[in-house]
Amino acid sequence: MKTHQLSIYRGPCAILTDLNLNIPQGQWTSIIGPNGAGKSSLLQAMAGLLRHTGSLSLEGVELSTMTRKALAKKMAWLDQQGASSPEEFGDSLSVYDTVMLGRLPYQGWLHLPSEADHISVEKVLQQTDAWHLRYRPLQQLSGGERQRVLLARLLAVDSDILLMDEPLANLDPPHQADFLKWQGNLLAQGKTLVTVLHEIHFALRADHLIMLNKGRLHFQGSSQDPRTHQALIELFDGRIRLEKLGNDWVAIPS
């Protein structure tokens, strides 16, 4: 995925200005930056949720020229954990039906889910260790179980690009570890992952980092590159330092 001179306006205010980005295929790209930098807006634009100026293309095809269904099959979206929580007034879908929603891009209005849809739903529920939860209402699940089911819903779309807005928010450390393990599995399958993350130490586990500041590109590069680390420290005004812990980099407030 590539952007050229990508800008997003809300009314007269520019949220993002002139972004030229390159999202590597089959890798994990993480978008980071201070609050209000425009991270979620960039991810929403990539998903076709926000209008933009400039170019945003996927495999050489401009996103705005693609039909809704074609785009839905190419890219799947995982909302923030809080935003995806169903309102609690007793009409929550079952886990199975929730995951089946991921097959909507493949279904016609007058058609029931096909055999292929059922097979796909079973496969992703097994993959995320949630098959045994399939008859339970979504709202009765714990945070970790719910996140597994929402990940299964994301995978049910069977798209090559997965966009995730703060997927680790509201998860406790064991569930964050589980989530990172699944991300590893997805990368092994050749999926392209794009995440917005607040937690810098998790973002540093990505292959590629995009740093935004005040709606502009601050830096983009490999997460292992010393220049990226220097840019990251500058992004937060030198108020963090990076240290290696085992194989991972961690950010410590300084």
Place this chain on the structure above:
Amino acid sequence: MQKNYFLAKLSGLLILSTILVLLGTLLGSTGANWNALGPDQTILFDIRLPRSLGAYLAGALLGLAGGIAQSLFRNPLADPYLLGSASGALLGVGSILCFAYLGNSWLEIIGLNGGAFLGALIGVLASLLLAGGYRSSLRLLLSGVVISVILGAANSLFTFIRPDLFQSIQSFMLGNTTLMNWSGVAIMAIALFLCLAITSIISPVLDALSLGENTARTLGLPLDQLRLVFIGILALATGCAVAQTGLVAFVGLAAPHLVRKLSGGRQRVQLIFSCLGGGILLLGSDLIARTLFAPLEIPVGIVTAVLGGLYLLVLLKRTSFGGRS
């Protein structure tokens, strides 16, 4: 296995509906008349049967509209009258009554039912205009509240100018099924069939919306257009029901909650059951209204308000509604 449960629940609700329609047809102010082929055939087939079917269909339309409102606006307290349809219908009836003395032929053609229907549609359209479209649910709901207040004030002006109309308007506000005829039944049956058929086809949108608007949009759904279709169905269903029975309280709000536990969360099932639940609630209330102090009848809206209100109170006691205790 789940399909069989659905069929069992659907059959149960349909059987209950049939029993209530039969009771409504056979029960009179002087007790039950079990001889349908006797000398009272005109009373049974031209008065009681259309009244029972009409009450049932109006309840079903309100139940469907309530189910759509609650799912579309993701608000368990949303009801079909939210978008200005109730105050619009009231103003429509008030206008027809107020200007009837002019003897205008158009007013005669439109009649009270037509006035209520047009008023309801105008109320919803005004809410849409004030909200600047249908994309923001919150703006639309707030616009509905504002339009309701404005149209309500206009209606108060009518009763202030013409105090003799107060009783007629009050009767419309409390709901009334006594004047139901076969043409009203036919109109509501056609409207219900149309609304239910379209809703059943596009209901996956409401399922997807339960995961958040962004997720629903990224599933390839034309969300904005379908939201407008839902608002149109809501207006049509409410307008048709209100035009025939007046402003029956609580049915649209309570019916979806009555059947929520049966539906298993799927919106298609939930809306079909809301329909049946609404019909059962309104027809059951109508039977109580007719028989509780027979031969005196009380307005059906009072019974639905008491029954629906009591049920919601019980539900409130049993459910946390996401609150923290």
